[in-house]
Amino acid sequence: MNKNVHQDLSYSGFCQTCNKTHSLPSEKAIAYCYDLMAQLRAHCSIALFDQKENTDLRLTTANLYSSQGGEMFGILVCEDANGNEVILRAFSSTHNGLWNIEGWVPHLVSENDFMQIVEKGNLKIHPLTNLIQTLEKNSDDWKLKVEERKSVSRKIHAELFELYEVTNFKKEKRSLADAFTNKNGIPNGTGDCCAPKLLNYAAINNLKPISIAEFYWGRTSPSGDKIEGKFYSSCTDKCQPLLGFMMCGIKDL
Ligand SMILES: [Zn+2]
Ligand SMILES: [Zn+2]
Known part of the structure; x- marks a missing residue:
């Protein structure tokens, strides 16, 4: 893998408490994302591991190739208190109307x-x-x-x-309105992307985030800006204004 390809990826946000930008690197998570892509490609389903026998049609990825369009997927590599690596996975928003699916971090x-x-x-x-x-x-x-x-x-x-309530790595809880740094209003869908789901789950389960990455899966968006298998930084309108608060305290764990 050519590391330079992903040099422009950024998962970060400005923290008003620390008066600086908090961020996480992507390299480790990218490797796990490629594994996940291989799985999605092979099984055309988001059922993971032992759930491969799961016949719920809503778990298939077929809809991601319909006019409805694709979905973002994300991975957060973490460490538990004993130093073991823990891999968290998320899909953005809902998948075929399903909010929570075994093997994926829950909705906020x-x-x-x-x-x-x-x-x-x-x-x-x-x-x-x-x-x-x-x-x-x-x-x-x-x-x-x-x-x-x-x-x-x-x-x-x-x-x-x-x-919506988000927790950071100092165990501080905030409403979306209080955590959001852009005071011009919170866009619809804020909190439903992969990064907030992953970070919130890690924070409340005492996991230390090490690396994060998000990629798109499904039909190329009409504008052509979303391409299957391509990695994308956290979105500027919904996630970046939240991530400063949500990533606060990671460095001190
Ligand atoms: Zn986002
Ligand atoms: Zn901070």
């Missing part, structure tokens, strides 16, 4: 809590949408109801974000 929030808020929100959003459709476009009433729907939707998103 409970699916049940999340869906309850979404369903409760839909009970407010759907009648408004139906009403808006009956109103004359751009009339005063229409504008009023469109604004009302926006405000309801903002409230639902705020409630969803409140479910």
